[in-house]
Amino acid sequence: MWVLLKDFLQVSMGMGIGVVLMCILNVGKEADYKMKQLRESEDK
Incomplete structure (x- = not known):
């Protein structure tokens, strides 16, 4: 259960950074x- 939560947080953080x-x-x-x-x- 904690692994799924950690993976979800990592994916959402990666999407946010992107x-x-x-x-x-x-x-x-x-x-x-x-x-x-x-x-x-300016050149004109």
């Missing part, structure tokens, strides 16, 4: 895009 990493990567991608737009607007 979601957080995806959010961080998405925010970084958006920031890179905004910086690229800002540099292009």
